[in-house]
Amino acid sequence: MNMTLRAFLAAARAALAAPPAERTLPLTFVVGNESADLDSLCSAVVYAYLRTNGKQQSLHIPLSNLPRADLALRTEMTAVLKDADLTPSDLLTLSELPDLKPEDTRWLLIDHNSLTGPLRKFESQVIGCIDHHVDEGTIPRDRSPRIIEPCGSCMSLVIEESKKLWEAVAAGSHHSEVEKLARLALAPVLIDTINLTAKDKTKPKDRSAAEFLQGKMRDEKFHPDAYYKAIEAVKEDISELSFRDIFRKDYKEWTEGGLRLGISCAVQNFDYLLHKTKGYTDEFFDKLGDWAKERELDIISVMTTSHPGGEFQRHLLVWARGDEAIAAVQKFVKISGALELQPYEDGKHDKAGQRLAWRQKNLAASRKQVSPLLREAMKCRT
Numbered sequence: 001m002n003m004t005l006r007a008f009l010a011a012a013r014a015a016l017a018a019p020p021a022e023r024t025l026p027l028t029f030v031v032g033n034e035s036a037d038l039d040s041l042c043s044a045v046v047y048a049y050l051r052t053n054g055k056q057q058s059l060h061i062p063l064s065n066l067p068r069a070d071l072a073l074r075t076e077m078t079a080v081l082k083d084a085d086l087t088p089s090d091l092l093t094l095s096e097l098p099d100l101k102p103e104d105t106r107w108l109l110i111d112h113n114s115l116t117g118p119l120r121k122f123e124s125q126v127i128g129c130i131d132h133h134v135d136e137g138t139i140p141r142d143r144s145p146r147i148i149e150p151c152g153s154c155m156s157l158v159i160e161e162s163k164k165l166w167e168a169v170a171a172g173s174h175h176s177e178v179e180k181l182a183r184l185a186l187a188p189v190l191i192d193t194i195n196l197t198a199k200d201k202t203k204p205k206d207r208s209a210a211e212f213l214q215g216k217m218r219d220e221k222f223h224p225d226a227y228y229k230a231i232e233a234v235k236e237d238i239s240e241l242s243f244r245d246i247f248r249k250d251y252k253e254w255t256e257g258g259l260r261l262g263i264s265c266a267v268q269n270f271d272y273l274l275h276k277t278k279g280y281t282d283e284f285f286d287k288l289g290d291w292a293k294e295r296e297l298d299i300i301s302v303m304t305t306s307h308p309g310g311e312f313q314r315h316l317l318v319w320a321r322g323d324e325a326i327a328a329v330q331k332f333v334k335i336s337g338a339l340e341l342q343p344y345e346d347g348k349h350d351k352a353g354q355r356l357a358w359r360q361k362n363l364a365a366s367r368k369q370v371s372p373l374l375r376e377a378m379k380c381r382t
């Protein structure tokens with residue numbers, strides 16, 4: 001019989017906690033991206049579990065790419081884990097990662113294809129990736145798996161790649177564990193595709209993954225629509241979060257052309273954020289400025305998704321924090337035609353050339369499309 005999910009996570013924890021002399025080397029990690037959203041977190045756990053219990057039976061350690069303290073902000077992850085009889089304390093984060101020599105490790109990247117931040121030192125040890133972002137070209141062609149293609153959810157690519165593995169693992173597992181795994185896998189597929197209704201995002205592999213996973217559910221009380229709605233409701237409730245927590249909840253950083261860029265994604269729009277503190281709209285900008293300072297950013301950007309009155313909307317804000325950054329933002333304005341940007345509230349909150357807020361009419365463009373444009377503008381500012 002295969003390990004239960006919880007036993008598997010405990011084994012991964014023990015492998016990391018073992019004294020250096022007792023480690024079985026190399027340690028193989030499966031890691032998602034640093035935004036550590038539902039897709040990244042769940043994909044790492046599911047893929048690591050499948051590979052660990054697959055034919056080779058070698059432990060793959062799923063690593064959540066964020067500090068332990070930040071995991072609590074992912075309330076939707078807590079909800080999804082609970083459904084699989086797990087808690088955030090079952091996951092492993094960067095805070096539990098001991099100081100390891102790169103040569104003692106192997107890395108499978110999920111939901112990104114280039115290591116960032118503190119993990120960058122392991123770059124030479126990447127053995128494969130499954131991702132749905134733009135190919136950064138850092139992973140050699142001969143790696144396997146090397147799957148990089150557009151898809152609503154990276155989890156769908158993981159499932160597509162692992163269907164045979166899944167069946168083999170399921171044959172040796174208790175059915176309740178298979179159902180837990182299917183729930184964990186289904187959550188990001190549904191969330192990332194707005195319950196498979198987002199036309200621009202949803203790809204055939206998302207549909208086939210969702211179908212495959214729903215087919216594993218024997219629990220008659222399980223309804224995918226209700227499951228989706230419950231997770232989405234938790235995800236969108238940011239009323240208890242401070243601005244700083246909102247900014248760091250789904251956050252990514254890049255350095256390009258000597259400038260640092262940070263992009264926060266929020267699940268409530270500027271109407272909400274500007275009025276979160278009643279009657280004092282500057283608080284949003286004050287706190288955003290503080291966040292940019294804390295992260296030592298030259299450009300801070302906020303992207304929002306929302307659906308006021310059932311209409312899906314995207315808002316975008318870009319704020320330059322210095323002369324070089326202002327040049328980059330002006331360049332961005334010139335090359336961002338594809339985003340179909342319209343001044344938000346007639347530019348009422350803008351600071352000429354420096355801080356701009358828009359309604360983004362191109363609803364298909366997420367951070368995956370916006371960040372390359374900003375980076376391009378940072379690289380060639382004139």
Ligand SMILES: [Mn+2]
Nearest residue numbers: 039040111154
């Ligand atoms: Mn993703």
